[in-house]
Amino acid sequence: MSSIQNFFKKFQKANLIGMSTLLGFALLFHFIHLSKLSQILILLVVLIGILPIFLRAISALQYKSISIELLISIAVLGALMIHEYDEAGIVVWLFTLGDWLQVIMLRKTRQSIRDLIKTVPTTALKVNTSDDRHYEEVAIDELVPNQYILVKAGSTIPVDGVVVQGTSYVNEASITGESKPTHKIVLSDVFAGTFVNDGTIVVKVNKTGDETVFGKLIELIEDAQDSQTKEQQFIDQFAQYYTPMILILGIVVALWTKNIETAITVLVLGCPGALVIGVPVSTVMGIGIAAKNGIITKGAASFNILTQRNYFIFDKTGTLTIGEPTVVKIENLMGEQDNNLKLLASIENESNHPLARAILKINKTNDFYPIQDIQTIPGQGITAHIDHQSILVGNPKMMQAKHIKIPASTTNIADSKVILTVNQRVHMILTINDQLRPNIQQNLERIKQQGAKKLILLSGDNQEAVDAIAKTLPLDQASGNLLPADKLTIVKQLQRQGESVVFVGDGINDGPALSQADLGIAMGGGTDIAIEVSDLVLVKSNLAQIPRAIKLAHATMHNMQQNIFIALATVLILFIGLFTNFVDMSMGMLVHELSVLLVVFNALRLNYFK
Incomplete structure (x- = not known):
């Protein structure tokens, strides 16, 4: 039986397309009064759709679980017995559509992990x-x-x-x-x-191999992803109570009225069609609107978690910061600033040091001085001669070795300092750092105002650099010198304490924590592996999208709850009408279809989200 279920699972999309096509033609033939042809197509829809539903119902029974698939199977078979073919076909199609929408949004792949391994x-x-x-x-x-x-x-080091x-x-x-x-x-x-x-x-x-830090990092990502249990679908949870209640009600009605048609009508009207389609359509609308706002989410569970009081944990580089060394301060102590910058750029143009690129970016022209006697001192800087002047470009360590007096502020380990001296005199000091993202403080404040329990920074950078950033941001805790396994351990500790954790990162090193967290959020400019194992991606790498995602999550979850209420209220009204002789099968199915349209239109209201 499992092989048959796997077959239907593999071709789920094709199955739905085929059912939808047949149903569309059936409705067309019905309107042009080709009733027999319409019924044949409807029966084909039922036949294609009911088998996977029935197999899942049997599987659930094997585990002593009464699922909503059982209710739908019985109701559809009963509708066929009393020749209500249209109702049977529509019920099966609605359930298949809702099921596919949920599965497609939750599907993940590990292709990026395999690609990552190939880079070694x-x-x-x-x-x-x-x-x-x-x-x-x-x-x-x-x-x-x-x-x-x-x-x-x-x-690459192997x-x-x-x-x-x-x-x-x-x-x-x-x-x-x-x-x-x-x-x-x-x-x-x-x-x-x-x-x-x-x-x-x-x-x-x-x-070598799996024993390396990189190898263990891949293993951590896979283990964390495997250990993460997905939230059980609302319909399955609801079915644990709802399905047995409707089945018992149908049996009671059959025994009480001695009318099998009335009992089957109870089962058919009891199928929560609006519920089956209502939750997925809200999910799809929410996900679509999120995408328009540059937020890619992989399922409704992301919205659910964002509405909770969470611990928000942030990586530093590439997440709270831009991720590129940038000149953040220029101190011109002697000489003309433009000339000093040209001297600096002329020297750095000969270097492939990472900080050189940051310096070259602030050079307004591509005009450089000719350089003589250039020499690189590893870990310190560069010496050269320009127009018979002795030029030094380097860090505080180099200046100390050359016995050149420098301001005390240049020793701040949280920043990189590039010092320019001409003939042993300090002309310019550049402060180079990884800049914070624009409006980061306001965005973190908004996340707090929306109910975040704590904001935490976890970084692999040194503690001094982490502390320097933490002083300017509304963070509750900031820790540095952390390896990927350390971040993962902290996430697990919080979860063991019963906390819900949202982790925001961008790098391969964030993969284990992103996978383990209740919700992983990746920056769109980050690595493929971080994006793959996360649950939500900020396409524009803009943290302002997180408060917006939280707001949209609340709107989407409220919309789902409204659709659930509409669905259950519809069933209740139908039952009242049935037992008071105001509703029969045909009228009941009409109300059913109207309720389906109602939840769809209700979900469309999310288009006006601002």
């Missing part, structure tokens, strides 16, 4: 010693701890290990989420999946 190299350049430059390309699986590999600029020779800037965004590359020197730890921007390094192997 399968081979490495093995060398015999740290000084050896004659390498042999070998499979990663052949490497063992304490062997040496050579990693060139522009390559193992976890330690640098034993060379220096480089390594982009560790896949592990820490930080956009600013880390300077690696001898004895620095490096991780698989991170990217060497410049320089060549020799790495002593510590771990």
